[in-house]
Amino acid sequence: MSELRFTLADVAGVRFGVSPANETVMSMWALADPARYPVHLQWIDRARTTLRRPEVAERVAPLVHLTLPRRWLPDFLTPAARPGVEMDGQLDQIAATPPGVVVRDLLATTPSGPLRPFGRALLADPTGLLPRLVEAMRVWYDEAIAPDWPRMRAVLDADVAYRAAQLAEGGTGKLFERLHPGLRWLGDRVVSDDPFERDFDLRGRGLALNPSVFSRQRVLWNLLEDSLPAAAYPVRAVGTLWERAPEPEGDPLVRVVGAGRAALLHLLDTSVTTTDLARITGMSAGNVSQHLSALHAAGLVVRSRSGRHVLYRNTEVGAALLRAARGS
Template structure:
């Protein structure tokens, strides 16, 4: 194991920012599809995604992304652009499409130490201007077909992580924040030291650092660190094991007898922060019913709410956690 060092100025510390990147999740999800044994937590999603990928009309259009996002292969940085708060997929697709040909070539060549380029990678290297639209279309199709149906669930988990980390940064400062972000990171003076698969000494040069949680890596922080790109890092999201859980109350749930089945169902779901829209989808209720239940639970001190950009996230309070532990027999 090697060590990478990221050197910070005061401007870089002030420029640390957290966001969710739908493009990163879309691209990195290909690793899980290609190597499910290493992503067992995602098996419910992988099963559906593989069925989708076998459809001829999807397979043909997604092939460029499949070839570039192979297991054990570095991703070209332009495919995982640094995210800003509240960015939408369409904006990130436009950003990828606007990548200058010279940057496409540079980023492709930077991946070759890990593995030779695929046939599409070699073709893109030779004709970046002509073939980049095919790659952008591949990312768009894969997002629409495989990610978008489950994006509310993924987004809720990612947004909750951003809110949690932002609070840590505000309360504890940058040094403690990075050490809590992942066990492989340490703060030393004016730099972050990262256990890595290779050695780098990288100066952020006042550009700050964009960080985004991801559901598609569990073991490492993945860095986008090229001199001509905005510095960025993707780190494993918290509570990943809850992503595909069904959290409906069990039959005979004593909590449902006390607060009603609808409100009990929401409390079981709110171990992880979620929006009203997410809860309506997961619980099979109308948004109006969810809003009424959340209002009553909030007034009773059982759920908290916090605004994160354009979203309002709800989560159980400690009082609700006590009730849930009792109802689950814990």
């Protein structure tokens, strides 16, 4: 069990961000242990084909050595993501990790298992070999994550918008209690039901919350004294990540509302923005907006505002229409 202690400044400093570095690193767990990640089997099949290419396998090997299933990750590989950060910025941050921090974080993983050959070599020469690890992350992101990043990003952004609305409506306590069933808010601290046994004071630095499509069962903490504290938590609606809209000829809903509007209704079981829907479906933002306006006028979707974002979700009528179509 772990405890994170909050000051008032920490409560005010809770923020959200999407981390492409987290997804790049944690995706290796799914690749190595697909039985534990059935929702990602479609991606795993493609990624395994990619990794079998000799030129990719050789360049990605350093990352494979540090991301074994059920082993702890070196914290410097998953830095806290601030709003708007992109992969290049995170790779630059990882490349600038001081050698002493690399060594400390590698040693901290050894209770979960011994280091593999590259890990041992990096431990002995962090300055010389860290660039190889950064390059391995860049290659794996480009080859395996980037082709699907718009789809992943849409799911992650939708979760951030949803959680931000929870924070605004219910405060920090309600946010953490709803973030994951293993978390409890006790007024000035978060208690996490995990095996890590951490007792950590945020000391006014706040906490970055990063949703992850490849985080499975629990919240993963990145709690260091010399960097922004962070937590990667399982994203909502991950089951929709690899869904595709039904083919028009196979979907009776298409005959009622049209192909574009049917595709949107199938994706609105959870709250999503216009931008996210455009990324997932490949439609233009203008086309999505027109369809949503028609669905809203018909009482099939409802909209709400969270900060600068407008979120759309099926109404009960829209959900009933979907259930009827899916059951036909």
